[in-house]
Amino acid sequence: MKLPTSPLQLVSHYFQRGYFPLNAQEAEALAAYCTRRQIKRRQLLLQTGEICRHVYFVVAGCLRLYAVDTGGKAHNLQFAVENEWLSDLASFYAEQPSGVFIEALESTSVLQISHDDLLDLFVRFHKFDRNFRILIERQYLQLQDRLLQSISTPAEARYRAFLAQYPHWAARLPNTQIAAYLGITPEFLSKIRRDQASAHRRQP
Amino acid sequence: MKLPTSPLQLVSHYFQRGYFPLNAQEAEALAAYCTRRQIKRRQLLLQTGEICRHVYFVVAGCLRLYAVDTGGKAHNLQFAVENEWLSDLASFYAEQPSGVFIEALESTSVLQISHDDLLDLFVRFHKFDRNFRILIERQYLQLQDRLLQSISTPAEARYRAFLAQYPHWAARLPNTQIAAYLGITPEFLSKIRRDQASAHRRQP
DNA sequence: CAGGACCCTTAACCTAGCTTAAGGAATAGC
DNA sequence: GCTATTCCTTAAGCTAGGTTAAGGGTCCTG
Numbered sequence: 001m002k003l004p005t006s007p008l009q010l011v012s013h014y015f016q017r018g019y020f021p022l023n024a025q026e027a028e029a030l031a032a033y034c035t036r037r038q039i040k041r042r043q044l045l046l047q048t049g050e051i052c053r054h055v056y057f058v059v060a061g062c063l064r065l066y067a068v069d070t071g072g073k074a075h076n077l078q079f080a081v082e083n084e085w086l087s088d089l090a091s092f093y094a095e096q097p098s099g100v101f102i103e104a105l106e107s108t109s110v111l112q113i114s115h116d117d118l119l120d121l122f123v124r125f126h127k128f129d130r131n132f133r134i135l136i137e138r139q140y141l142q143l144q145d146r147l148l149q150s151i152s153t154p155a156e157a158r159y160r161a162f163l164a165q166y167p168h169w170a171a172r173l174p175n176t177q178i179a180a181y182l183g184i185t186p187e188f189l190s191k192i193r194r195d196q197a198s199a200h201r202r203q204p
Numbered sequence: 205m206k207l208p209t210s211p212l213q214l215v216s217h218y219f220q221r222g223y224f225p226l227n228a229q230e231a232e233a234l235a236a237y238c239t240r241r242q243i244k245r246r247q248l249l250l251q252t253g254e255i256c257r258h259v260y261f262v263v264a265g266c267l268r269l270y271a272v273d274t275g276g277k278a279h280n281l282q283f284a285v286e287n288e289w290l291s292d293l294a295s296f297y298a299e300q301p302s303g304v305f306i307e308a309l310e311s312t313s314v315l316q317i318s319h320d321d322l323l324d325l326f327v328r329f330h331k332f333d334r335n336f337r338i339l340i341e342r343q344y345l346q347l348q349d350r351l352l353q354s355i356s357t358p359a360e361a362r363y364r365a366f367l368a369q370y371p372h373w374a375a376r377l378p379n380t381q382i383a384a385y386l387g388i389t390p391e392f393l394s395k396i397r398r399d400q401a402s403a404h405r406r407q408p
Numbered sequence: 409c410a411g412g413a414c415c416c417t418t419a420a421c422c423t424a425g426c427t428t429a430a431g432g433a434a435t436a437g438c
Numbered sequence: 439g440c441t442a443t444t445c446c447t448t449a450a451g452c453t454a455g456g457t458t459a460a461g462g463g464t465c466c467t468g
Contacts, residue, residue, distance in 0.1 A: 069356035077348065090345045093337070099349075133297070140344055141294045144271075144281065145303075147351045151387030152273035154454070174415065183355030188455055190417050245436085358424070378445065392425055394447050 011057050011111055014083060019131045026125050033121060034111040039104040046102040052091035054112040058084055061108025064177060067100045076181040078139075079105075079169050089136055105177065155184045156192050215261050215315055218287060223335045230329050237325060238315040243308040250306040256295035258316040262288055265312025268381065271304045280385040282343075283309075283373050293340055309381065359388045360396050 011034060012027035022030065034057070039045060045063065046052050056063065058080045065078040065086060077100065080086035091098035092115060113121075121128040149158055159182055163170050170178065179189040215238060216231035226234065238261070243249060249267065250256050260267065262284045269282040269290060281304065284290035295302035296319060317325075325332040353362055363386060367374050374382065383393040 067352050069352065071356070073356065075352055075356055077351070090341055090348065094341050136340070136344070137294055137298050140340070140347070143344070143347045143351060144294065147281070147347060147354065148271050148273065148279055150351065150354050152275070152277065152279055156454095176415070185456060186416075187418085187457085191455090194417080360424095380445065389426060390446075391427085391448085395425090398447080 010059060010083065014057070014085075015131055019134055020127050022127065026127055029121060029125060030113075030128070033113050033117040035113075037110050037112055039108045039110065041104055041107050043104050044101055045104070045110075046088060046091075046098055046100070048099055048101060049097050051095055052088040052098045052102075053115055055085055055087040055089075055092060055118065056080070056102070057111045057113075058082055058086065059109040059111060061110075062105045062172065063102055063108060063110075064105055065100055065102050066180065074101075074180055075183065076177060079166075079173065079177075079181070081168060081172065085135060089139060093136075105173070150183055155182060155188065156195070158182050159189065159192050160196075214263060214287065218261070218289075219335055223338055224331050226331065230331055233325060233329060234317075234332070237317050237321040239317075241314050241316055243312045243314065245308055245311050247308050248305055249308070249314075250292060250295075250302055250304070252303055252305060253301050255299055256292040256302045256306075257319055259289055259291040259293075259296060259322065260284070260306070261315045261317075262286055262290065263313040263315060265314075266309045266376065267306055267312060267314075268309055269304055269306050270384065278305075278384055279387065280381060283370075283377065283381075283385070285372060285376065289339060293343060297340075309377070354387055359386060359392065360400070362386050363393065363396050364400075 012022050012030055015022050036059075039061070045054075045056065048068070060082055063080045063086050064076050065080075065088065066074045066076045068074050078086060086102065088098045088100050088102070090096070091100075095115065118128070118132070122132070149161065153161070159178075162178065162182060175189055175193075176186045179186045182189065184192075216226050216234055219226050240263075243265070249258075249260065252272070264286055267284045267290050268280050269284075269292065270278045270280045272278050282290060290306065292302045292304050292306065294300070295304075299319065322332070322336070326336070353365065357365070363382075366382065366386060379393050379397075380390045383390040386393065388396075
């Protein structure tokens with residue numbers, strides 16, 4: 001049973017590492033529910049007030065999930081590049097209006113699964129239930145860690161932790177986006193980078 | 205079908221507001237799985253490194269869930285008073301070592317359900333599955349909101365928001381605990397309170 | 409090739425919130 | 439009811455990080 005195209009192979013291969021791997025039948029069902037979608041740089045996949053109706057799997061490109069505060073400033077909650085899932089899970093599962101935005105930072109190609117189709121998969125194959133619960137657990141943990149870091153760790157250490165934990169994000173994201181993730185201004189991030197560079201030169 | 209004691213009635217009544225209410229059979233099953241437990245002030249229900257094996261429902265008293273940073277300072281992630289659930293959900297569901305502590309801030313009486321028993325309830329009654337998923341969704345949302353607030357809102361506004369959103373917590377918690385929740389020092393909270401009081405006197 | 413739109417950096421100045429230290433008020437626990 | 443903690447407050451420095459303004463680099467796009 002061959003899968004139709006390479007992006008669809010990608011999705012099912014995603015669940016190889018750290019999840020319950022799919023068998024041929026499950027992979028096929030997943031592939032059948034996935035829809036391809038192309039998004040231009042700057043285009044929104046979700047806006048505040050809308051109900052988030054899909055989970056997205058990035059085939060190529062880069063997305064960010066962000067919220068806008070009362071002062072109009074954007075704060076990044078999450079990124080997703082190739083081989084990563086993204087959704088506003090709270091809005092998606094509860095079917096309630098979202099408080100965040102999802103935007104393409106580059107020209108991006110995604111596979112999307114709708115809420116109804118995903119529930120269908122959950123009912124037909126228990127494994128998806130488990131895999132997506134692991135997904136939400138991981139996001140929960142990640143969120144808890146970030147909250148702790150943001151109230152207990154200075155920006156310089158947070159930046160170092162970010163580089164260590166998400167090197168693949170750091171490598172391709174503009175510093176303005178990283179700053180909006182760390183909760184600091186681009187100017188201050190620039191200063192941190194300068195200080196780290198000089199500290200590194202002194203102690204190589 | 206009468207429930208044996210008043211605390212057990214409490215638990216099933218919890219699901220009346222905003223959840224899927226239980227019928228007599230479900231309430232009885234829930235009651236059958238609940239174990240009563242008494243904790244003294246300062247006593248720990250969970251320590252870092254342990255797997256969190258129970259969800260707790262507070263009958264009387266007050267719990268906090270907190271993490272300790274590398275500098276040894278405690279940061280409160282959540283409180284629970286009468287009629288509220290508390291657990292390290294990430295550790296509980298994934299059955300992985302926890303990174304947080306749960307401690308009684310007062311002499312506290314809880315009902316606890318073990319992981320296995322809860323899964324049993326999930327299988328026997330679909331409604332528990334849904335109710336506990338709503339629970340984790342709400343916690344997820346709450347966590348996301350707090351993260352946003354902590355990186356976008358000054359301490360004074362965060363304190364006001366806390367008072368507005370959790371008046372029942374604010375009324376009984378010492379300010380040291382509230383400060384550790386807001387991510388500020390008790391000294392600075394004291395200053396905020398003084399400033400707010402004088403601003404209020406000027407503009408009643 | 410020219411002109412925007414981003415993006416990165418620097419520097420001077422400013423402020424929110426931390427640290428330390430200390431005294432007084434309120435509780436917990438015996 | 440007494441005593442030891444815990445808790446709250448004040449105040450004087452101090453630091454992390456924000457703000458504003460400006461210059462320069464790079465890459466799309468017409």
